[in-house]
Amino acid sequence: MAWPRLLASLQFLPVQQVQPRLFSSNATAEVDLAALIARSQLAIRYHDAFTYHSALSLLHYLQGIDTRSSLYARRQSLEESIDEARIALAGAPLQPDLWLLMLQSGVQLFMPADELVADFRMAIWAGRVEPTHVMTRLQMGFLLLPQLDEEGLSLLRDQVLLAWNSKRHELLSALRKGQLNRSKINQLMAATHPDVVQEMEETLGPVTL
Numbered sequence: 001m002a003w004p005r006l007l008a009s010l011q012f013l014p015v016q017q018v019q020p021r022l023f024s025s026n027a028t029a030e031v032d033l034a035a036l037i038a039r040s041q042l043a044i045r046y047h048d049a050f051t052y053h054s055a056l057s058l059l060h061y062l063q064g065i066d067t068r069s070s071l072y073a074r075r076q077s078l079e080e081s082i083d084e085a086r087i088a089l090a091g092a093p094l095q096p097d098l099w100l101l102m103l104q105s106g107v108q109l110f111m112p113a114d115e116l117v118a119d120f121r122m123a124i125w126a127g128r129v130e131p132t133h134v135m136t137r138l139q140m141g142f143l144l145l146p147q148l149d150e151e152g153l154s155l156l157r158d159q160v161l162l163a164w165n166s167k168r169h170e171l172l173s174a175l176r177k178g179q180l181n182r183s184k185i186n187q188l189m190a191a192t193h194p195d196v197v198q199e200m201e202e203t204l205g206p207v208t209l
Helices: 002-023 033-046 050-064 071-091 096-108 113-125 134-143 150-166 168-176 182-189 194-204
Strands: none
Touching: 002 033, 002 050, 033 050, 050 071, 050 096, 071 096, 096 113, 096 134, 113 134, 113 150, 134 150, 134 168, 150 168, 150 182, 150 194, 168 194, 182 194
């Protein structure tokens, strides 16, 4: 067993080395995604580990959002990203970034709303206070707002509070840029957290329609 694991690790090493760069806005232009995908797939053939599937999911997702590719190729890549994410999450479900990645892929593929809501919940349950992707979770949550039940709304409120308390600068920036809708945040938070609504108004001024 040691030899296949070593071969897998050696194949995967270049992927591991560039993984921090994969979250940059220029990732698809800076790295050879096809070569990294091939290495990850070969690593899996040597030794099937959830970490390799997690990496494959991200690599396929990056291919899927590359506007230089055809719509068909992008759709196929997003579907493959979801498939790899499901394999990885079956072995290690506490990966909030991977649940979020699956949600983002599903949104672009217009998957059924109940599946998207389930992925949104898991993206929070798997790491409720994980701050790295809280802004993306908020964007996805408000996109799904009409489909959320009371439990989903409670989770979304929780994420607004997390962003307000730990990522306030980013939240305010997203509101000013129109990346998040302040009226929807006010409607969500007014009954349960009027203090947050008031603080936002003191910082940003009254809501203008």
